[in-house]
Every structure is written in C-alpha cells, then in structure tokens.
Amino acid sequence: MKKIGFVKKMFIFFLTATVLSQTTPCFVCAQESEETGSEEIRPSELYARFAVLMDAGTGRVLFSKSGQKPAPMASTTKIMTCILALENTDPAEEVTVSQEASSQPEVRLGMQPGQTFILEDLLYSLMLESHNDTAVSIAEHISGSVGAFQDLMNVKAEEIGCRDTYFITPNGLDAQDENGIHHTTAEDLALIMRYCITESPAKEEFLAITRTESHTFSDCQGTSTYSCTNHNAFLSMMEGALTGKTGFTNNAGYCYVGALESEGRTFIVALLACGWPNNKGYKWSDTRTLMTYAMNNWHYEEITPGQTETAAEEEAVYVTDGYTGGYPSAFPVKIKVTAAGETEKILKKNGEELRMKLALDQSVAAPVHRGDQLGVCTWTLDGTEVASYPLLAEQDVSTRTFAVCMNYVILKYINQND
Structure with missing residues (x-):
C-alpha cells in the first residue's frame, strides 16, 4: 500500500509540472x-x-x-x-x-x-x-x-x-x-x-x-x-x-x-x-x-586618446641613425608617441567588450619630425571598428651624420682645453 501511495504522489507531481510548463505565457519579459x-x-x-x-x-x-x-x-x-x-x-x-x-x-x-x-x-x-x-x-x-x-x-x-x-x-x-x-x-x-x-x-x-x-x-x-x-x-x-x-x-x-x-x-x-x-x-x-x-x-563608454597613449608606452619605437643631442651613439633612439583625436562615446551593450589594437612601427629611419604618423590605434566592438587614433611622434629626431659626430668631437676637444 505504501508503494502504491508513493507512485500516486509521483504521478501527481509530474502531471502538475507538465501542466505548468504548458501554461507559461507566450509573451514574457526579456x-x-x-x-x-x-x-x-x-x-x-x-x-x-x-x-x-x-x-x-x-x-x-x-x-x-x-x-x-x-x-x-x-x-x-x-x-x-x-x-x-x-x-x-x-x-x-x-x-x-x-x-x-x-x-x-x-x-x-x-x-x-x-x-x-x-x-x-x-x-x-x-x-x-x-x-x-x-x-x-x-x-x-x-x-x-x-x-x-x-x-x-x-x-x-x-x-x-x-x-x-x-x-x-x-x-x-x-x-x-x-x-x-x-x-x-x-x-x-x-x-x-x-x-x-x-x-x-x-x-x-x-x-x-x-x-x-x-x-x-x-x-x-x-x-x-x-x-x-x-x-x-x-x-x-x-x-x-x-x-x-x-x-x-x-x-x-x-x-x-x-x-x-x-x-x-x-x-x-x-x-x-x-x-x-x-x-x-x-x-x-x-x-x-x-x-x-x-x-x-x-550605454555609452568613453574612449580617449590618453588610453591609447598609455598602451603605446609599452611599445618601443626606435629611430635608427637618430640624434637628439649629446653623445651621438650608434644605438637607435627611443621616442614617445602621442595619440591624436577627441574623446569618443561608444554605445555598447552590457557584456560587450571594446578591444584596442595597436599597429605601430617598431623601427623608423631618421629624420623624424614631431607629428609624423608612426602607426594607428584601432578600437573594435563585436568585431566592428568603432574608432581609430593616429599615433604621432612626440619629438623631433635628426639624422646622426658624420658631420654631427665630428662636430661633437671638436666641441668636446675645445671644451676640454678651455
């Protein structure tokens, strides 16, 4: 008898669950x-x-x-x-x-x-x-x-x-x-x-x-x-x-x-x-x-040139045969870059991720002038480009020539004998 009562209760349980699942409204909240x-x-x-x-x-x-x-x-x-x-x-x-x-x-x-x-x-x-x-x-x-x-x-x-x-x-x-x-x-x-x-x-x-x-x-x-x-x-x-x-x-x-x-x-x-x-x-x-x-x-999320510059600082850009004063070393000159542009407001869905990708020249030949474009930073949302910033040289870098080297040696020699 107990076994029959248990089976009966389980039947009622599954019958109730089935009815509830079939009476759920078609139009529901998101x-x-x-x-x-x-x-x-x-x-x-x-x-x-x-x-x-x-x-x-x-x-x-x-x-x-x-x-x-x-x-x-x-x-x-x-x-x-x-x-x-x-x-x-x-x-x-x-x-x-x-x-x-x-x-x-x-x-x-x-x-x-x-x-x-x-x-x-x-x-x-x-x-x-x-x-x-x-x-x-x-x-x-x-x-x-x-x-x-x-x-x-x-x-x-x-x-x-x-x-x-x-x-x-x-x-x-x-x-x-x-x-x-x-x-x-x-x-x-x-x-x-x-x-x-x-x-x-x-x-x-x-x-x-x-x-x-x-x-x-x-x-x-x-x-x-x-x-x-x-x-x-x-x-x-x-x-x-x-x-x-x-x-x-x-x-x-x-x-x-x-x-x-x-x-x-x-x-x-x-x-x-x-x-x-x-x-x-x-x-x-x-x-x-x-x-x-x-x-x-x-909702809107802001993208700023500053975010791009912070990321770009981790990427080194070297100028070969460059000279910015002082000892004319043969080693490449490392320079900073700046991002040009205004703050952008991007409409994004909760859970979507804005991704940033840097395309930056690792090595360029001298001379480099302040404002020269050395790369670009692209922002994408769900695979679609939504913003981009040109990456520009922040300083001038002249060419390290034989004349520059000789001038440095001569000035050094004169200063030592003064």
Whole structure:
C-alpha cells in the first residue's frame, strides 16, 4: 500500500509540472543572459512580423526580427513626404488642390479642387492626422505630379542608404506598378527616420511638427477651418519620446516608426505588419518592449586618446641613425608617441567588450619630425571598428651624420682645453 501511495504522489507531481510548463505565457519579459549579464529578447516575444531597433547615432542595428524583409509600410511613408517638403519648399508657399488630390480615400482632410492652403498647415495635416488627400497635394506641389514625386522619393531613399525600398505613393496607400509593390523593410524605415531626426537640414522643423499636440488652420480663402490632433500615443507613453508615425492598410497591417532619447542615447524602433484589427495596440506594446530593452542594455563608454597613449608606452619605437643631442651613439633612439583625436562615446551593450589594437612601427629611419604618423590605434566592438587614433611622434629626431659626430668631437676637444 505504501508503494502504491508513493507512485500516486509521483504521478501527481509530474502531471502538475507538465501542466505548468504548458501554461507559461507566450509573451514574457526579456531574460537575463548568464554569460553577459545583459537582457536578451526573442523575436517570438514581439507581435510585429518585421521589427528593428536601431541606434540613431550610428545607424547600427541593435535588434532585428526579419528586419531586411520587404513589406508594405502604409502611412509611415509620410515621414519621407514630410522631409522632402521641408527640404525642397518654403513652408509659406500656397498649395492649390487638384481633382486628383481631393478624390483620395479616407483618411482625408476633405479639401476641394481649387482650394489653396499654406504648405506648413498641410504638413500638420499630413503628420498629425495622416490625411491622404493632403499627401497628394504636397507631392503635386513639389514635383508637378505624383509620378515625378515618386522618383524624388526613391532617389532620396537611395541617398539615405535604403537597400530594399520602393515608393509609389506619397501617402502609403497600397499600390503596385511594373516595378513591384509599394514597400520598405523595417531596417530601411528606421534609416529614413534616422535621417529625418539626425541628418536632414530640416530635422528641427520635422521634430517640431511631429511633436505638436494639435494645430488649427484655415484655407487661404478663409472659408473653411480645420483642426488636427496628434495620434501618436507614444509621445505620452514613454519619457523621452521624440517623434513617430503610425500607419495602417489592409495589406500592411498596423505599422509604426518612432524615436526616443534617454541619457544622450537615441533609439529608433520600426515595426511592420504589427497586427490587424482588432489589435491596434500591438504596436505600442512592441515599441515599449524594444525601447525598454534598449535603455536597459545599451550605454555609452568613453574612449580617449590618453588610453591609447598609455598602451603605446609599452611599445618601443626606435629611430635608427637618430640624434637628439649629446653623445651621438650608434644605438637607435627611443621616442614617445602621442595619440591624436577627441574623446569618443561608444554605445555598447552590457557584456560587450571594446578591444584596442595597436599597429605601430617598431623601427623608423631618421629624420623624424614631431607629428609624423608612426602607426594607428584601432578600437573594435563585436568585431566592428568603432574608432581609430593616429599615433604621432612626440619629438623631433635628426639624422646622426658624420658631420654631427665630428662636430661633437671638436666641441668636446675645445671644451676640454678651455
């Protein structure tokens, strides 16, 4: 009987363990790695089919879930439309509405053919409310037609460094032509946002518009008044949120690209195909997950020329046939080197190691002039070069010639007989 009771208890134990293992939630917090002490996140923990976390400072991809696979991007397209408008036009210009623009599907401002608007007002309509008719009006104003503006968008994408992006519409509505569908990748979308907030000459204007809570304006005729409200919930969701743009079409699903600044670090999250109705909130969950992951795991470490010089002191550099005064010895002259450059701040993940490699000439022929480059110090992070410092001679070394030796002997003899 005792044996039967023991078997029964063991059966219940294993049954309970099995049930618990099968009821663990699919979406869990990032797990800490025992090897590095940093958190890790699994692609399966995100709702988005395609996602990228990027360091805005360098463009380095910190996390990717199918980040280089092409997919429709819906109204996140409008960040490109906006930055091109800011770079190529005067915000005070008047825009006349065409029949083509006014016939765009929802979501739209409701403009009528022949109406005129100040371009700056339309940029708020574009980015806060994501109006499709506004996007077409802006495109036609800048390039004369949507087709010509399409070319402008694709040229700009190539300049930014996008690898697999193809624009057809200025508003992001699903479209296809002989070259393919309107699409991008999560990595390319993050690069475009990086350009808009860090590299574009109009970056400050872009941020000002996309951070505005609401904007009210009238057409130039003064016959109609419009009010726009910012629908980017991320701006009030996390401290340090900078900007962002939502998007949705039947083919694209919910999409989002946003940026956050914290302790001097700026991170970008790009999400494509992040759920379909009724899962509108998935994009906010994924954005919070990735931004929190970034802030907890990546921090700046400084690299200074002084660190390089300290390491270089252990490496001897000799100048053959060198002379710096005194007895003209035949032995090589040992000289010091200095590192040129400024302090660099490198964003690194917890557990990653910055490595320094010196490439320094062990022997050089005289003469050597102060400032001559004798080598280079390279810093790498996870195998990628992140900084380098030229190693320069700290002093002059002239050539030990026969004349120098004779001059030394003569002066020595004269001094002894004085």
